[in-house]
Amino acid sequence: MELIVHPSEPPVTNGHRPSLAPSPALAFHHVSKVFADGTQALDDVSLSVAPGEMVAIVGPSGCGKSTLLRLASRLSVASGGTIEVAEGNLGYVFQDATLLPWRTVQRNVELLAELSGVDKAERARLATQAIELAGLTGFEQHRPRALSGGMRMRVSLARALVMRPRVFLFDEPFGALDEITRERLNAELLELFVRERFAGVFVTHSVGEATFLATRVVVMSARPGRIVAEVPVPLGYPRAPELRFSPQFSDLAAEISARLREAMA
Amino acid sequence: MTVQEMTEPSEAEIPVDPRPDQRPARRRRRLVRVVAPAVVFAIVIGVWYFISYVLLDDTRRFLMPPPQSVLAVGFFDSANLTTILHALWSTTQVALVGLAISIVLGTLVAVAMSQATWMESAIFPWAVVLQTIPILAIVPLIGFWFQYGFNSRVLVCVLISLFPIITNTLFGLKSVDRTHHDLFTLQHATRRQRLMKLQLPSALPAIVTGWRIAAGLSVVGAIVGDFFFRQGEPGIGRLIDDDLSALQTQQLFAAIIVSSLLGLLVFWAFGLLGRALVGSWHDSTQAREVE
Numbered sequence: 001m002e003l004i005v006h007p008s009e010p011p012v013t014n015g016h017r018p019s020l021a022p023s024p025a026l027a028f029h030h031v032s033k034v035f036a037d038g039t040q041a042l043d044d045v046s047l048s049v050a051p052g053e054m055v056a057i058v059g060p061s062g063c064g065k066s067t068l069l070r071l072a073s074r075l076s077v078a079s080g081g082t083i084e085v086a087e088g089n090l091g092y093v094f095q096d097a098t099l100l101p102w103r104t105v106q107r108n109v110e111l112l113a114e115l116s117g118v119d120k121a122e123r124a125r126l127a128t129q130a131i132e133l134a135g136l137t138g139f140e141q142h143r144p145r146a147l148s149g150g151m152r153m154r155v156s157l158a159r160a161l162v163m164r165p166r167v168f169l170f171d172e173p174f175g176a177l178d179e180i181t182r183e184r185l186n187a188e189l190l191e192l193f194v195r196e197r198f199a200g201v202f203v204t205h206s207v208g209e210a211t212f213l214a215t216r217v218v219v220m221s222a223r224p225g226r227i228v229a230e231v232p233v234p235l236g237y238p239r240a241p242e243l244r245f246s247p248q249f250s251d252l253a254a255e256i257s258a259r260l261r262e263a264m265a
Numbered sequence: 266m267t268v269q270e271m272t273e274p275s276e277a278e279i280p281v282d283p284r285p286d287q288r289p290a291r292r293r294r295r296l297v298r299v300v301a302p303a304v305v306f307a308i309v310i311g312v313w314y315f316i317s318y319v320l321l322d323d324t325r326r327f328l329m330p331p332p333q334s335v336l337a338v339g340f341f342d343s344a345n346l347t348t349i350l351h352a353l354w355s356t357t358q359v360a361l362v363g364l365a366i367s368i369v370l371g372t373l374v375a376v377a378m379s380q381a382t383w384m385e386s387a388i389f390p391w392a393v394v395l396q397t398i399p400i401l402a403i404v405p406l407i408g409f410w411f412q413y414g415f416n417s418r419v420l421v422c423v424l425i426s427l428f429p430i431i432t433n434t435l436f437g438l439k440s441v442d443r444t445h446h447d448l449f450t451l452q453h454a455t456r457r458q459r460l461m462k463l464q465l466p467s468a469l470p471a472i473v474t475g476w477r478i479a480a481g482l483s484v485v486g487a488i489v490g491d492f493f494f495r496q497g498e499p500g501i502g503r504l505i506d507d508d509l510s511a512l513q514t515q516q517l518f519a520a521i522i523v524s525s526l527l528g529l530l531v532f533w534a535f536g537l538l539g540r541a542l543v544g545s546w547h548d549s550t551q552a553r554e555v556e
Contacts, residue, residue, distance in 0.1 A: 075447055092451050098444045101546040102466045115452040115462070143546050 024048040024084065025167050025199030026072055031081035032224075033067055040224035041067045044081070047218060047227060051086070051166070054193055054200040056210035056217045058256065060264045064225030065203040066095075069169045072201070091165030091198070093173045097152035099144040099159075105131065106140040109158045116163070126162045133192060134158035150181035154188075161192070170202040174209070186212055187241050194237045207260065211253045212244060219256065221263040229259040330515045339519020349504065349516075353523055356500035359415065360480075360487040360531070363422025367479055370423070371430030372472070378431075379438035379464065380456070396428040400486075404493045414497040418490030425486035426479035433475025437468025470547045473539035480531040488524055501527070 026049040033042040041064040049055050057065045070076040071083055073092050099108045109130055113123035131137055134154045144152055153173055160168065170189075174182040186209060193200060193213075204210050210217045211233060219229040233252055235243065243249050310332060317331040330338075340346055374392070378385040400421060411417045441464055449459050465472075491502025499507075501524045508517035 073451055075450060090451065092448075094444050094447070096444060098442065098448055100445070100463070100466070102469070102543070111448075111462075112452050115449065115454045115458055145546055 023086070025051045025053070025086045026201065027084040028068070028072070029082045029084070031068075031071060031078050031083060033064065033071060033076070034079045042071075042078075043224040043226050045225065045227055046081075049167075049199050049201060051199050052197045053216065054202060054214050056202045056204060056214035057220060058204060058207060058210050058217060058260055059220030059225065060222045060260075061205070062223050063220045063263075064223065065220060066171050067225070069171050069201060069203060072167075073169060086166055086199075088166035089163040091160035091163065091168040093153075093156055093160050093168070093170045095172050095175060097144070097149075097156040099152055099155055101144050104141050104143055105136060105147075105155050105158075108144070108155055109136075109162055111159060112163050123162070127158075130158040130161040133161055133195075135188065148181075149177050150185060153177065153185060157189070157192070161196075164196070166198055168198045168200045170200065170204075172203050172205065175205060182209070183241060183244075189213065190237065190239055207253050207256050208244065211249060211256060212239060217256050219259045219263050228263045231256050231259065327512060327514050330518065335515050335518040335522075338513075338515035339522070345516055345519070349501075349519060349523055352499055352501045352504045352520070353527060355498040356484070356487045356491060356502065356524070357527060359418045359422055359490060359500060360483040360527075363419045363486055364426060364476075364480055364483040366419065366423050367426040367430050367483065368476060371427050371475070371479070372434055375431050375434035375438060376460065378435050380460075385435070392428060392431050395424065398424075400424060400489065404489075408494055412496065413494040417494040418487060418500070421490040421493075422483045422486035425489070426482040429478040429482065430475045433471045433478070434468060437471030437475075438464045440471070441467045470539070470543050473535070473542055477532060477535040477539065480535045481528055484524070484528045484531055 028045050028047045031042060031045045032040070034040050045064075045068065047055070047068075057068065059065050067076065069092070071078050072085060073090055100111065103111070106124075106127055109127040110123045113126055118126070128140075131140060134157050136151070136154055136158055139147070139151065144155065147155070156173065174185050177185065190213060200213075202210070202213055207217075214233050217231045217233060218227055219231070220226065221228045231252065235248065235252075313329070313332055316329050317326060321329060338345065339349070374388060378388050403424075404421065407417050407420055411420060445463055445467070446459075449463055454462070487500060488502035488505070491500035491504075492506055495503055501520055504520045505517060505524070508514070508520060
């Protein structure tokens with residue numbers, strides 16, 4: 001598979017990095033992963049994500065989608081190939097909210113800044129900002145136990161936002177939520193994306209979610225995971241929830257579903 | 266995101282008062298929780314009277330003196346009460362000092378074991394050996410080495426109560442959620458940050474459970490220590506032994522009751538402590554409270 005670079009994508013505007021686009025925010029070059037037990041999870045995966053791009057990855061269960069994110073964040077080491085990640089912070093949103101139950105919302109959101117040695121006043125300021133962005137104002141002193149699944153996920157998002165990541169990895173974060181909450185969080189995530197313009201990789205089972213969020217949808221095959229199709233989503237941002245009912249959206253989703261069926265066959 | 270969305274009740278399950286129609290059921294449950302144990306207590310007292318007055322004749326009644334005579338001789342006789350309270354205080358001191366040492370030592374050992382696999386492999390078998398040594402078998406040795414007083418009693422206490430602290434703390438430190446570890450790894454957390462901000466708080470419910478078990482055992486240890494190490498202030502164990510040899514069964518029963526109450530008190534106090542420490546975020550403390 002060839003390395004695909006998107007020089008047409010808007011350059012990073014935050015001044016975080018000099019706008020040396022087209023250098024990718026995240027790139028996999030011929031990456032493979034074999035687990036200790038001999039299972040081959042990924043085979044020759046090449047994928048490049050430009051700054052400001054949101055790439056969704058869909059594929060059957062166990063196709064190594066999550067493994068790809070673990071490799072990108074160096075939670076796990078690739079067996080072959082190289083991975084490039086742009087400088088700056090990496091945001092990671094897990095499948096579960098992974099909040100610390102003994103900490104309040106405020107203290108959970110502060111956690112990453114705290115671990116990085118940011119002083120108390122500054123991290124409180126950063127957390128307050130992220131809490132506002134994630135729509136959690138008023139819930140600062142709640143413990144995770146008192147929150148619904150959707151609210152917990154917002155806290156998880158806010159926690160990652162505090163570090164102002166330039167690359168954001170989402171490991172099926174809304175998979176366990178009900179449909180309504182999930183759609184609402186999709187809309188909220190897009191608002192954040194439009195505002196912060198990070199590069200995102202969003203792993204999901206849902207074709208609808210992938211189409212709604214992404215600038216490009218990558219389809220992976222069953223184990224060992226390979227990229228079998230890339231479908232660009234030529235819809236601008238911001239995207240309204242009603243977009244889901246447009247003919248263009250349905251056509252795109254139908255195409256991605258067809259590719260996914262091929263991949264699973 | 267709008268404010269309106271946030272205030273929807275479905276989004277935040279804030280605890281609310283039970284609805285009025287649930288209250289009678291709740292009150293009944295609370296009543297059962299008080300009445301049922303009281304009924305059992307009454308039955309036990311009844312059986313006690315039955316044994317004292319029906320099964321035993323006058324000459325053998327000393328084997329099981331009736332409750333009111335235990336109360337009269339054991340607790341309302343001021344000289345005997347003073348003796349019991351002194352012994353109780355002595356035993357409590359031994360138990361608390363032993364427990365404190367066990368908590369500090371056990372936590373340190375467990376933390377060390379959690380930091381490196383080789384340390385766990387090196388220490389764990391010996392912790393098991395410590396637990397399986399028949400304590401009575403080494404009591405003479407302890408007396409021989411550490412004299413027959415306070416220090417030896419405390420040592421018995423520590424030997425008995427150390428193991429559950431090590432195992433519970435270690436279990437807690439090692440059962441931290443994997444993704445929580447990932448989160449700390451992603452942020453390049455130091456070993457110290459991981460221990461202080463993740464492992465120890467996460468292990469706290471298990472740690473408190475260990476304390477609670479150890480607290481009960483430390484009372485047992487203190488009483489066992491009393492039996493054998495008879496120098497210095499007499500404790501409850503020595504009192505029990507003396508009363509037995511003098512066939513003062515009323516005093517014996519009183520001493521047994523007092524030592525049981527001490528164990529109960531310690532257990533209850535650590536339950537409260539556990540709830541104070543982790544009750545605001547951990548569910549199991551609430552479940553335990555109901556039990």
